[in-house]
Amino acid sequence: MINLKNLQNFILQIAEEKGLDEEMVKDALSSALAIAYKKDYAHRDDKIVATMNDKAGKVAFFLEKTVFDSDAEVSDEAVRFDEHKHMMLSDARDMKKDAEAGDEIRIPVEYKDIFSRIAAQTAKQVIQQKLREIEKTTLFDQFKDKQGEIISGTVERIDQKAIYINLGKTTGVMFKNEVIPGEVYRPQSRMRFYVYAVENTARGVEIFLSRSHPLFLPAIFKVEVPEISENIVEIKGVARIPGVRTKLAVSSSVQGIDPVGACIGPKGSRIISIMRELNNEKIDIIPYSEDEKELIANALLPAKVEEVLMLEKHTVKVIVDEDQLPIALGKGGQNIKLAARLTGWKIDVRLEHDPEETVEGGVAETELEDDIDLESDDDTLEN
Known part of the structure; x- marks a missing residue:
């Protein structure tokens, strides 16, 4: 026998435990009850709908049919009247005066609350499947809203391809090319990550994380x-x-x-x-600064720039004193290359006493190259 109070308690418990919307859990349970009813008491082509009336304290079952206009059958042979799926327009208007073709009409059916073992098992499988789908949808919506934001997580495990991060309700993945070079990741370490993608796949909700994005x-x-x-x-x-x-x-x-x-x-x-x-x-x-010369000089900080000369092809010649040269270039060329990338200008650093002579390592394109020597011993001033 169906006990609505027990069902209501079940809905509340599941919703609270899994962090799901109560109405979504209620709809999943209604679908499962409708399938159980259909299994034992209806034709396989019938569409059975179950509703839970909290105020009345009971579950009701309906046979849902689509209103069918007999005149349309002649003009559209692809749609044929089916007594299990359709109701004639004239019969529908006996129940609802303003019924039109295509409307859905629900016809109350005899209440049953005892189901066979097979029907009960089918209903159980349906609600388990629907709850998994609700969990997946809820999880996806929750993390999709966090895409482009920072979230915290705990390092769960590490393999050759990726680092897996416990995010509480699920696990995110950070591939090895998304880590900060030289950073050590240990299980149980709590860190912050950038969510750069959230995908709803056949395997479930996949959350892609990065610390180098x-x-x-x-x-x-x-x-x-x-x-x-x-x-x-x-x-x-x-x-x-x-x-x-x-x-x-x-x-x-x-x-x-x-x-x-x-x-x-x-x-x-x-x-x-x-x-x-x-x-x-x-x-x-x-x-x-909106002033490009000033912006370029600022981008080369902490080096002190004497002059910025604008040349053709989005290139600038930057003049510095000799003692500022290693600072302008930076360790392994880091400073000048980052400045070029930040400003979008090709930067050519020259010495004040000889501005026509090219300085070794003194030219940087707007895109970072792969030749930055991080082990260089250049005497560079650090901030």
Whole structure:
């Protein structure tokens, strides 16, 4: 016998345990009851619908049929009247005066609450399947909303291809090309990750994570710097060598706000926290400028630039003193290459005393190359 109170308790319990919407669980249970009823008491072509009436305290069963217009049968031979699926328009209007062809009409059927073992087993399988589908849909919607954001997780296991992250209700995956080079990942380590993709596949909901994605660092700053999340400070551009160095250009349209200072934080608290988060990756925060010469000079900080000369083919010649040259280039060419990528200009650094002579390693294209020597012993000033 169907006990509605027990069913209601079941719905509440399942919804709470699995974090699902009560109405969705209720619909899944209704579908299962309808299938059990059809298995024992209806024709295989009938469409049985079950509804739970909380106020009345009972479950009701209906035979649902589509209103059929006999005149349409002549003009459309593909649709033929089926007594199990259709109801003639004249009969439908006896039940509902304004019924039209194509409407769905529900006809109450005899209430039954005792089902055979086979019907009960079928209903059980249906509700298990539907609950899995609801869980999958709920999980997908939950994490799809987090795509492009930062989430926390715990390292669960590691294999040759990827690192698997426990996200609470599910597991995310971070492939080896998405890690920060040199960073150590140990089981049970809690870290933050950038969600760059969420896919609903036959295997389930797959959540793809990264710590080296180009948008990971801006997303971290949005979390750590309230002025960015509140749109008081804007990140205008970013260039990054994951695990090594990043240049971030920031600006503010609010008078009196120092965008660089906001990102650095009181006594460097914000930037220090973020650098620790990124395995002590060096981060240069520079003021953005609409003036391209000024922007390029800023991008080469901490080097002091004497002059910026605009040339053809989106190239600039940057003049520096001899003692500023190693700073402008940076360790292994990091500084000049990141500056070029950040600004979108090809940068050619020259010495002030001989601006016509090419400097070894003094030219950087706008795209990062694979020849950055991270082991270079260049005497570079660090921020």
